Amino acid sequence: METLEGAELCFPHLLNTSCRKPMLSFSKGVITYILLSFISVLTVVLNLLVIISISHYRQLHTPTNLLLLSLAVSDFLVGLLVMPVEILFIEACWLLGDVMCAVNYLVIVTIISSSVGNMVLISIDRCVAICDPLCYPTKITLRRVKLGVCLCWICSAFYNCVILSDSFTQPGRHNSCHGECVILISYVMGTADFVFTFIGPITVIIVLYMRVFVVAVSQARAMRSHIVSVTLQPSGTGTAKKSELKAARTLGVVIGVFLACLFPYYCISLTGQETMINASFVSFDIWLFNINSCLNPVIYAFFYPWFRKTIKLIVTLQILQPDSCEAHIL
Numbered sequence: 624m625e626t627l628e629g630a631e632l633c634f635p636h637l638l639n640t641s642c643r644k645p646m647l648s649f650s651k652g653v654i655t656y657i658l659l660s661f662i663s664v665l666t667v668v669l670n671l672l673v674i675i676s677i678s679h680y681r682q683l684h685t686p687t688n689l690l691l692l693s694l695a696v697s698d699f700l701v702g703l704l705v706m707p708v709e710i711l712f713i714e715a716c717w718l719l720g721d722v723m724c725a726v727n728y729l730v731i732v733t734i735i736s737s738s739v740g741n742m743v744l745i746s747i748d749r750c751v752a753i754c755d756p757l758c759y760p761t762k763i764t765l766r767r768v769k770l771g772v773c774l775c776w777i778c779s780a781f782y783n784c785v786i787l788s789d790s791f792t793q794p795g796r797h798n799s800c801h802g803e804c805v806i807l808i809s810y811v812m813g814t815a816d817f818v819f820t821f822i823g824p825i826t827v828i829i830v831l832y833m834r835v836f837v838v839a840v841s842q843a844r845a846m847r848s849h850i851v852s853v854t855l856q857p858s859g860t861g862t863a864k865k866s867e868l869k870a871a872r873t874l875g876v877v878i879g880v881f882l883a884c885l886f887p888y889y890c891i892s893l894t895g896q897e898t899m900i901n902a903s904f905v906s907f908d909i910w911l912f913n914i915n916s917c918l919n920p921v922i923y924a925f926f927y928p929w930f931r932k933t934i935k936l937i938v939t940l941q942i943l944q945p946d947s948c949e950a951h952i953l
Contacts, residue, residue: 666917697741746827
């Protein structure tokens with residue numbers, strides 16, 4: 624009996640302080656591993672296609688696509704780093720140590736925060752493109768977008784280091800036994816994170832897209848009634864291109880799906896309790912966000928002809944031809 628009990632422990636030599644290994648039934652375990660592994664591989668492959676497409680083809684080097692590239696990088700990291708670790712420890716003890724436990728969660732929340740920041744930047748980009756199209760080329764430049772993306776990632780990492788500072792100064796203090804990876808976020812920190820990483824960005828996104836919607840509707844009515852003039856209006860505003868309106872609609876779908884997948888992750892902050900995250904089981908809210916990383920490229924494939932075209936060029940290896948980066952994509 625002692626041998627059998629020891630085999631179920633994470634650290635058999637620590638009989639009194641070791642955690643028990645999480646166990647799933649054979650059929651449930653196999654289905655879970657296959658499904659989650661498939662989602663992980665699909666996430667990596669699809670987002671890698673987005674990264675290669677935008678990075679390689681010069682015609683796609685636009686401010687909007689650079690923001691999509693940053694979002695694809697975060698989604699790619701989810702599939703490459705976050706998902707495999709979570710799959711690995713579904714039925715295994717945490718053996719990487721308390722510090723790596725904190726680092727693991729830091730990577731997760733940094734990716735989440737940077738994704739939220741990218742969504743805000745995308746909303747700003749679409750708002751300027753639709754509401755002030757004449758000034759868009761001067762206001763939204765590649766240099767400014769690159770700076771915004773870099774600041775987004777740096778601020779996300781710094782902000783989450785502050786939120787998780789307790790986990791790094793006293794790693795493992797909330798573990799009930801050896802072989803466990805538990806992160807505890809106080810109600811105060813959880814509320815602050817809820818406001819700054821969810822409520823604030825959502826408010827900005829909704830306000831910007833409401834303005835985009837109002838302007839887009841007014842322009843559509845003007846075009847239908849043949850009132851739109853080719854010359855500039857006295858106010859200095861122009862008419863957004865049809866492609867810009869379509870891009871705004873597509874990115875609106877991306878943002879809507881993203882917020883729907885992210886909301887359960889922050890719902891726990893509304894309960895008025897401390898947030899405890901355990902790496903030893905499949906968390907519905909985390910995996911819902913993970914699945915969103917797989918959905919974004921699928922949305923691009925449905926709405927962006929250029930993405931479908933670049934996939935064909937990459938799969939058929941035409942991307943390896945000389946001067947392929949100058950190919951006509953749009």
